[in-house]
Amino acid sequence: MAQVCDSQPAIVLVRPQLGENIGMAARAMLNFGLTDMRLVSPRDGWPNPSAGPAASGADVVLDKAAVFDRVEDAIADCHLVFATTMRGRDMPKPVMTPREAARRMRSALTDGQKPAILFGPERSGLTNDDVTLVDSVLSVPVNPDFGSLNLAQTVVVTAYEYAQSYDATPSVRPAHEDGLAPKEDLIGLMQHLEDELAARGFFRSEDRYGAQRRMLRNLLQSGSFSAQEVRTFRGIVKALTRPERGSENDRF
Known part of the structure; x- marks a missing residue:
């Protein structure tokens, strides 16, 4: 400045x-x-x-x-x-x-x-x-x-x-003021999503499992998520995989 x-x-x-x-x-x-x-x-x-x-x-x-x-x-x-x-x-x-x-x-x-x-x-x-x-x-x-x-x-x-000629402002500032999420959080999100997808039959071919898993991880990696965004994403995954109220599972 x-x-x-x-x-x-x-x-x-x-x-x-x-x-x-x-x-x-x-x-x-x-x-x-x-x-x-x-x-x-x-x-x-x-x-x-x-x-x-x-x-x-x-x-x-x-x-x-x-x-x-x-x-x-x-x-x-x-x-x-x-x-x-x-x-x-x-x-x-x-x-x-x-x-x-x-x-x-x-x-x-x-x-x-x-x-x-x-x-x-x-x-x-x-x-x-x-x-x-x-x-x-x-x-x-x-x-x-x-x-x-x-x-x-x-x-x-x-x-x-x-x-x-003397300004110290970085050429590019990150989109998030609090910076990127630590890898531990991002890897946790990756594993969470993979586990839920596997439980629902997303990885149908053993031959393609590795390639699909890498593609998902690269997609998440390219998102440049903050820690808050990772937490929000995990909340979305939980909400989507939670049994619906009034379903047969809730009745028994």
Whole structure:
């Protein structure tokens, strides 16, 4: 789970145009534990009344946002700076994915260095002068025939990759919070079912008994049952094999 951390990259929005987009960017940041927002010459000034509603509760990001007149001032305390852009640049800058940039930012933070990511204005993006100030270009690998991402989308992709670079959440979580049933319980269910089926003539051919038994066990094994599910299954078997009320067996 992403958590707010004091040691984190700065998200620098360069000349953002709409308060709504600043708010949505703040929301995307806080989703992944980032709170260091820096604004460079926001078109409509700051604070912007449209940003709060769009942030959907990410007020801590907006309240802490620092405003600068120049990109140079916004990144003055940073050591490693990336520029997000899709346009080709005639500059000797390495181009990398958000995932690789995230890995490098984590490494920089470990070394006590401050990284930052520049995001350009919604309509035109970063200028060449902006890009000359960065170390690397960060490019999201999108559909080459439709590479348009809005500001908040770009922020959320890069913030997600940064969070993934240190997140300890397992790739797959089990369906059951209490985990799988121990083999002792599962084998008990297998034996219970086999005994009841044998008593009712299910295994009619001695030649096929082994194959049928293995198939039943594999079916139960593939169910990935929890301990509670095993107990429920055994209860079902008991209910199905219990003599019915009012049957001839009950009368004698």
